[in-house]
Amino acid sequence: MLQIETIQLQRKIDRLTPGGVYLVINTTDNTFFLYKNRQLIREGICSTGSYIKLETETDKNWLFETPKGVFSIKGKTVNPVWRKPDWAFIEEGLPIPRAGDPSRYEHGVLGDYALSLGDGYLIHGTLYKRFLGLPVTHGCVRMGDEDLEAVFKTLPVGAKVFIY
Numbered sequence: 001m002l003q004i005e006t007i008q009l010q011r012k013i014d015r016l017t018p019g020g021v022y023l024v025i026n027t028t029d030n031t032f033f034l035y036k037n038r039q040l041i042r043e044g045i046c047s048t049g050s051y052i053k054l055e056t057e058t059d060k061n062w063l064f065e066t067p068k069g070v071f072s073i074k075g076k077t078v079n080p081v082w083r084k085p086d087w088a089f090i091e092e093g094l095p096i097p098r099a100g101d102p103s104r105y106e107h108g109v110l111g112d113y114a115l116s117l118g119d120g121y122l123i124h125g126t127l128y129k130r131f132l133g134l135p136v137t138h139g140c141v142r143m144g145d146e147d148l149e150a151v152f153k154t155l156p157v158g159a160k161v162f163i164y
Contacts, residue, residue, distance in 0.1 A: 013162055014038070014076055016084055020083065022160040023123075023151060025141055027066050031131045032143070034125045042148075042150050043135035047142040062087045065136040071161040076152060080114035081122060082106045087138070111145060113152040117161060123151065 013024065022031040027048040034042040049066035084104045089096045097103050111125015126132065126142040136142075141163075143151065155161075 001010060009164060011041060011161075020159065021154050021156070024157060025066075025161065025163045027135070030135060032141070032147070032151075036154065041154070042147065044144065044147045046147070047132050047134055047136050049137055050135050051138045054091060055082070056090060060086075062138075066119060066137065066139050066141060066163060067119075068118075068163050070119065071121075072159065073115050073155050073157050073159045073162065074118045075116040076155075077114045079107075079112060080110045080122075082109050085120070111148055112144065112147050113126075115152060115155060116133060121157070123161075 013022070019037050021034070021036045024035070025046060025048065026032070030046055030048055032044060032046045033040055050064045053061060053063045055061040082105070084106060086096050108120070109127055114122045114124040116122055121139055121141075123141045123143065125145055125148045128136070128142075129144055132144055134143065
């Protein structure tokens with residue numbers, strides 16, 4: 001059954017990618033595959049969503065999953081700064097600061113590069129390299145330094161990213 005699903009996915013990718021470069025992310029195995037002109041040029045492990053649900057007493061909740069589907073690189077950033085969302089403060093048991101508060105911004109936690117998939121989802125680095133290959137993120141895709149650099153330098157803005 002898995003072989004049939006893999007073949008079907010490859011056919012779908014072939015229809016959607018006439019060539020060029022693209023990235024495939026497998027959220028079940030926490031692996032990635034970087035292609036150029038339909039040739040695999042790099043593969044490795046990554047980390048994706050944990051599927052942990054964070055609930056608050058005020059009916060606000062978050063499910064930390066990596067979205068699945070066909071995406072494109074919306075933007076690329078060198079030395080990205082993380083803008084901490086409300087859930088990051090709730091997880092830490094801290095009060096939620098106002099939108100522009102300096103405590104919302106953390107330098108150096110996303111690695112040297114970030115690629116935006118839209119809606120706040122990024123492909124970025126991690127301080128927690130020992131967790132690569134495990135489903136531990138809040139929805140972003142984390143990669144090791146060398147893999148992230150290769151993906152960043154290979155994928156232009158507009159390149160396709162297939163997440164399944």
